[in-house]
Amino acid sequence: MRPRHSQGTYPLPLYGILRMKERWVFACFPSKQVWRKLVKAIVCTEYGPPDVLQLTEVERPTPKDDEALVRVHAVSVNAGDLETLRGEWHARFVGPIRPRYKILGTDMAGRVEAVGGNVKRFQPGDEVWGDLSYPYGYGTFAEYVCASENALALKPASMTFEEAATYPHSAIISLQSLRDKGQIQRGQQVLINGAGGGMGTFAVQLAKYFGAEVTGVDSAMKLDMLRSIGADHVLDYTQEDYTKSGQRYDLIFDVVAYRSVLDYRRALSPEGVYVWVGGSLATLLQVVFLGTLISRMGSKKIGLNAWDANNREDLVLLAELFESGKVVPVIDRCYPLSEAAQAFRYLEEGHVLGKAVITVAHNMT
């Protein structure tokens, strides 16, 4: 997939002399900024801590036939972005030495500025939301991004851009994991591990919406917030290990999986389902190999949920749940684009309750 943006520079105007009509004249050629539109973006050219992120100017992208040019108004900061920045294992699959995508950022909300010739569902001025992670090319930490028509949906008018930017990635993966992979049922005991973060706060509310009795596991500072969004029971993972408590769960949704698969198996009820969403490579490999074996040989199911990009109907459901107040985003803080590195640091320190969001201001002059 082509890069979303090409990197801009700050060339000086070019001066020179030209021979025109038999006379030498002094000429000034305008800089690239003048004849090409430059826009601000957070660029990441190497793996490392948040300090490697640079606020710079890049050429404004041009939409292909099936794309819309979106003026980004808000982007959420996801743990997946931070892991890519650090060069963790999944980032190295696509970019072994340096990041494959120079501008990170998955989910966003914004306004359509222009559309390619084959775009049917959107027109300039439409407010949209969407997740531009694989296979859509990332690039949302920027004032503008080009997005495939298939990655976008109309944003509900009742949502702010900041609220909308929290949903497309985290809420959809939570929904797909609980409903499709986990086959969640009313009355089940459901445990959400990592419940206080970007995905977990949606997962807790979605599990309540599906009628489950929900246990949220996270650090002590997040437990009051978890109760406030509907968790029936809360556990501080620094004090209690839920896999050793003797309690059994019908469904475990895990975004921070670092244990042995056998621990998860022990914590499941006889027909229970464990869904891996995030965690260490070692645990993922165990889930893929040992988990598959356990699932084939017994009644307990252990597997992973990978992101499915065909999700426009899911965004419609999530919009309805937002409007009815059943599933609402938990936004801890908003940062301007220029402070994206601070937002990443805040997430890295483990302080974020729910989501941190970047608000992208546009100078309308």
Ligand SMILES: NC(=O)c1ccc[n+]([C@@H]2O[C@H](COP(=O)([O-])OP(=O)(O)OC[C@H]3O[C@@H](n4cnc5c(N)ncnc54)[C@H](OP(=O)(O)O)[C@@H]3O)[C@@H](O)[C@H]2O)c1
């Ligand atoms: N499967 C897929 O398709 C897919 C797609 C996208 C992302 N992901 C993955 O999903 C993962 C989570 O994303 P997220 O946005 O929800 O992350 P997040 O916002 O960082 O939330 C993680 C939460 O887990 C807590 N936590 C940390 N260690 C814990 C432990 N040992 N036990 C229980 N809770 C713990 C954290 O709290 P403290 O920091 O306070 O401890 C934090 O509240 C990422 O690893 C990402 O790569 C998967």
